[in-house]
Amino acid sequence: MAVKTIGVIGAGQMGAGIAQTAAQSGYSVVLNDISQEYIGKGLTGIERGLDRLVAKEKITGEDRKAILGRIQGSPLLENLGQCDLVIEAIVENEETKRALFRRLDGIVKPEAIFASNTSSISITRLSSVTKRPDRFIGMHFMNPVPVMKLVEIIRGLPTSDATYETIRELAVSMGKTTVVAQDYPGFIVNRILMPMINEAVTALMEGVGSAQDIDAGMKLGANHPMGPLELADFIGLDTCLAIMETLHNGLGDDKYRPSPLLRKYVDAGYLGRKNGRGFHTYEGK
Ligand code: CAA
Ligand code: NAD
16 A cells, blocks of 8 residues: 555654654654644654754755645544554553554544554554554654664564555655564564663662763673663653563563662653653753
8 A cells, every 4th residue: 555644643752753754755744642732842853853954954944844844733633534554652551552543443544554653562462452453563663763774563463464565665765774573572672672771770779880880881881872771761761661561561571570770760750851850860851
């Protein structure tokens, strides 16, 4: 199926990045969130990202205008009815995602594909609440979406070959390289990345090193672009905890036990960069 119009649900850091990248690649986008205020925040982030590209002369002012013209914000799910593909990028909570897909199934045209940007939750289980499990797939973009090259594609048990091919071609048309993962908790990237981040939090909890030294150790000693605690703050500590819980519950092995310190930070409302405080603090949030 030819995809022309893409609905993106959730205008947070991932949804906004997906909407920007899709519009830059020529697709029409309908960007949805629970309120106009959240949509506005997402659109402001996109405008800032495009301003940077204009300043670096990677796109022109005219391009910027055309890209923004391709993104329509709407808090009404009904406005996604004619989309060829809907990419869900809301909070990492299975019940919330299931409720959304159940509703969406009655609104969006039956031939459209549903994709979830979930970091860890079973695509097969999410697909089971819809009447289109063959047209349901995981399309896992990495943060920050406009910069990161990878899209991890997750095939649920009922995902059809045609759906996989359409989504693979679409990701390539958005300038991304794809890998395919089978539907197990955390897929490929977070099955490996998140236990490392969780271990860094446990090392901090045990006093092995300060947050600064843990991060500097991994940046300078292992050539990671960000230290693991800085990366956790960047991803969002709520999202990191949700992913660890999915790994722990889904794989049943205590090696995936979320670090108690990670839980404590989330309990305190320290969510990382998005609200100004995590393992590090961030000005102006
Ligand atoms: N949005 C758009 N562009 C951005 C950006 C953002 N949020 N942040 C940085 N950029 C761009 C910059 O404009 C710059 O572009 P040019 O090369 O064209 O000039 C480029 O990215 C590099 O940026 P900077 O020089 O400012 O900063 P940097 O060199 O420190 O790189 C970074 C920033 C790319 C974020 C880098 O620190 C990095 O790669 N960090 C690790 C990111 C990572 O691991 N992401 C995966 C997280 S896990 C995940 O996403 C899955 C999950 O489910 C949790
Ligand atoms: P975020 O907290 O920045 O944004 C989530 C957005 O979803 C918020 O704007 C919220 O208002 C909105 N939302 C919540 N419930 C909604 C609903 N029912 N309908 C419409 N909008 C709703 O989160 P994020 O970091 O953008 O993560 C979104 C998804 O992407 C999660 O599943 C997460 O696991 C996944 N993901 C995150 C990263 C990352 O590094 N943060 C990377 C890859 C994938």
